[in-house]
Amino acid sequence: MLFCLAPNTPKFEVFRLLNDELLHFLGQSVNTNTFCRALLTQDDIGKACWGNEPTREKFKLLFNALQVAGNDTKLQLFAVMRDNQNLEVFFSAPERNLFGFMSEGCQKALKLLCTHLYESTKDLGPVKAAGGTDIKAHFNAYQAQAVNGNICKACGMKELAPIRAGILEGDQWRADYDHQLCKSKYPIFAVHPDNLIPLCDVCNQDAKKAKDLFKHKNGTDRLAFYPFTEDAQTLIEIEIDNLRDPEPAIKVKWNTQDGLLVDKLNTWDEVYEIRSRVEGQFRSLEAIIEDEIRPRDSAHLASRISDKARPHTINTLKRKEWAFWYQKLFSQLQQIGTPDAEAFWEKLKFTQKQAKKGADFILNG
Structure with a gap:
């Protein structure tokens, strides 16, 4: 990042809730042998995930894949997510092969669920209601002049989104959110609130795409700035x-x-x-x-x-x-x-x- 994020950068509550729900599900799966309602919380997020058929089916797909893999895999996946919630620590000493212990089927099911949580589940009415705000409202708070402003923190070259006169705040355009740790390689961070940052379209769509912050193209290891505390x-x-x-x-x-x-x-x-x-x-x-x-x-x-x-x-x-x-x-x-x-x-x-x-x-x- 050219500029680190402002100390008062707001966290998106919907992402925090979905992240906690995923962690809860993995923990409950360790000692449960039947896919059931008890795998999810009794809170509004758990109810929304269970009540939405596409989301419920993605949870079920991962649960079944883990059942085939066995208890050791279930326990290890839960531990990997639980022990890597502090992204500042993860950036200082990244684990680049988090899922090497998992079968291809488990990895595929995990990616499907985590991607679905970010792309679809976050926009469900009950999920947004539980979080108290939607992603546009969060973006407006993020780009406020007293917080981060409207210039991309990664490059300093482009606006995040044009501001249009005469348009209500909720109807303004917004920038896309970038997964610093791309969800294809680090799926357990797909809805982690510290992993999602609005970037300009050039940085997000043209330059970064699904690049791995911690591995060069040739496969060698590298490190990256932690966007909340470090910059260039x-x-x-x-x-x-x-x-x-x-x-x-x-x-x-x-x-x-x-x-x-x-x-x-x-x-x-x-x-x-x-x-x-x-x-x-x-x-x-x-x-x-x-x-x-x-x-x-x-x-x-x-x-x-x-x-x-x-x-x-x-x-x-x-x-x-x-x-x-x-x-x-x-x-x-x-x-x-x-x-x-x-x-x-x-x-x-x-x-x-x-x-x-x-x-x-x-x-x-």
Whole structure:
């Protein structure tokens, strides 16, 4: 994550209740040999899960698969879920093969149930009523300016959702929730309230998808930032190479030598494709200067760079796309020595003059 979540980030009560229901079911299954109502709680969530046929059938499918597997498997699965409820601890020492003891049939049934709880059961009327709010209301509370704001915490580049004037809060669009621990590989966290975070569509749908935070593509182990307490914002710098060249290279660099932090930074970069997105946005420094500053002369250019290099308030970072990254870029430009800056200005003037000549030629025939 570029920014860690705000300390007052609300937990979605529906997820907490469904997570507790799943844990209760696994615990009751250890010493029960018949699929029955007693496997679920007597609370409203248990009643809703039992009373909804598709949900009940998914519970039954897992129960039957565990019966075939035997008591040791039932006990071990319950222990795995019970002992890994603290996700901050799990992120510090992840268990990457949680379900190696389970048969393929058990794993498939577990994934079906957990996915169904997230995709369908959470939206049942009695479940939402028991939680006291629906997912739109939770998202609105999450993205409030006094909490996390409307900018994606993973990248700082995009809004979570457009805000439309004249639309009631409950009818506004919302961002999709990302499973930090993807439900295909870590199904027991499918409805864990600390595992679900709204992200922008690029981070969630285009970049992350079902990537495993704790395993590289080549299968080697890695670590990741815990989104409630850790982030990358103080560990990043922008580097500008060859300012006098026709196309200066702008690169995202890590400013730490700590091996643990570098590993987490590399995970964050690979999962959300941070470097390629930032360097793609900053592929033309001249265009950035023209679009953001429109300088009149070298003194005006230096003054405006100084203005834009000033750190933003936390409120700006919560509501303005790309604010963090542009401030980093202009902060680096501000540090460039006078000879290089003057040379860049002369090159910029020449480019602008050539562009004007070309425009005049087109307009005047």
